[in-house]
Amino acid sequence: MATISDVAARAGVSTATVSRTLNGKSTVDPVLAARVQEAATELGYQPNGLARNLRRQETAVLALVISDVENPFFTAIARGVEDVAQTAGYSVVLCNSDEQLAKERRYLEIAMQERVAGVIVSPVGPSTSVDILTSRGTPVVAVDRPLTEPGSDQVLVDTRQAAQEATTHLLAAGYRRVGCLTGPAGVRTADDRLDGYLDGLRTAGVTADNTLVRRAEYRAGCADVAAEELLDLEPPPDALVVANSPIAVAVLQALAARGLRAGSDVGLVAFDEVPWATLIDPQLSVVAQPAYEIGRVAAELLLARIGDHSRQPTATTLEARLIPRGSSRRDRLPAAG
């Protein structure tokens, strides 16, 4: 594989001149520059990024470590990050931690070792290994879930508030036994949504019933049992606040298996807008999080910190929006009764 000195030799100049030409630096004699270009293309020269990075001690690459590639919420974040990075001349590499601390740690280590310019992470847990990065001065921004250690920017959503709103909405619609199916303990969004649900009950003067609360993994295909347990309670809940869309799928499947109908039989509000929300009958009421926006803001924050390492870390909280649809309306009941 042709190196820079091959090109230099062929063009009859020094490696410095080749480097300057190929990087568009200072003013190089047009004649020499042309000779260099020619030699480079003739040799099919491809710069060795490894060597360049080693010399420069930096890379125009951002790492984005998300906890589930198959969750549309996170892929939407990825789009936001990518769009911003792209226009700033950065590339982004996506790493899937799969909600596993070990994988997350591994990817963060690689990011560190490969000296990426910065990383955006949706931490699996509150006590992650981001200090590997922050202690070395690599800018980090946390999305979706906070980090206990200071030093990173954060872009979160006021999800507790949103969960309360969802609960209040269900209660106002006339549901009386509102349950909650949330994510694993220790995952902040899961705990927050549960707390918001409890806030909603309390505000309405309803006493919480622990048996109406279940937890499940956030990933697809993990919440089946929890959903079934809830629906098979005696008496069953007549409405559910559901913490994300993969879990919502499980709930809807369990409902269908029992011949139950969302809305009329069991009120439903699920976190995260999905393309199919309006395709099911009744349509799914959701708490829409500004996923793309989260990614956009996170990338902007990261680039700002890369440009100025002394910048103080900030915390941004975005708002979620309740979109009421048919799955949180009981009004079919009178018609049927």
Place this chain on the structure above:
Amino acid sequence: MATISDVAARAGVSTATVSRTLNGKSTVDPVLAARVQEAATELGYQPNGLARNLRRQETAVLALVISDVENPFFTAIARGVEDVAQTAGYSVVLCNSDEQLAKERRYLEIAMQERVAGVIVSPVGPSTSVDILTSRGTPVVAVDRPLTEPGSDQVLVDTRQAAQEATTHLLAAGYRRVGCLTGPAGVRTADDRLDGYLDGLRTAGVTADNTLVRRAEYRAGCADVAAEELLDLEPPPDALVVANSPIAVAVLQALAARGLRAGSDVGLVAFDEVPWATLIDPQLSVVAQPAYEIGRVAAELLLARIGDHSRQPTATTLEARLIPRGSSRRDRLPAAG
């Protein structure tokens, strides 16, 4: 940031011994090894991957360049790739080409320059820039769509056959004006699915009607117009073969907007299984592609080629499976009439 010589100095040994210890090479005196480990942790030493890669001229990283991160089909492939890479000690970085040739080319160049061990790509078009890689000896495997240039492994799906089967299925169910909404011209899967659809018509002795064929971008939110055009034809098609799930969403939305029902009003078979296929009413008939399997096989092929660069490139074709559900059954009609 601590370097290997800092560690060597602190442990009172040579850099070579540090390197050997940290890489678990040959047999290092346990006493020295312990001193090295201690010095390393005290200094918070993190190896510089850039330097290591430069020296080794290789990286334990695979690049996966997919054409749409928001399409579940591709994220499922990513899962397959990741699972096998993981167990082989490789990490995978995901790059989103967004169906844009320029982005794809850019990521391929980065992959080359960063000297990744190999790349898996779902090419935006047939004439991609993979030769950047193949000519330099970097193993490449194409997934979902073939590459015209030889030299890469391929993992494809017999999608033409599947499209024919879907069409035949609709015809057999009693639909008479079966249309097709496929992807952009030049994208092989789009053209293949169209051809398969035409095969299906021909086999059944039905003359193809060009007005019943439309094309749209493969990405979400791009097929609305095409879907509407099709449904507003006079007379409209009474069934549709749809080339992927983002397009299927557009079709289902257009149907709903017109008060039409899948199955009874317009028969529907869409490519790609999605989590919500059984949640809509009627359930969505799909052609399920073995996405996870594609990723798995592609990664295995890639690792094999990395291990033995002289290995001959292979072509694997996997089968898709038609899953008939309610959206391709007309039987509601009699009940309604």
Place this chain on the structure above:
DNA sequence: ATGAAAGCGCTAACAC
């Protein structure tokens, strides 16, 4: 404007 030369941090011969 151009070239010579010094490393970036690491690994792998090679010598001891």
Place this chain on the structure above:
DNA sequence: GTGTTAGCGCTTTCAT
């Protein structure tokens, strides 16, 4: 078993 040393390919002073 351990140390010495020569680069990997590039960028960037520092001279000229």
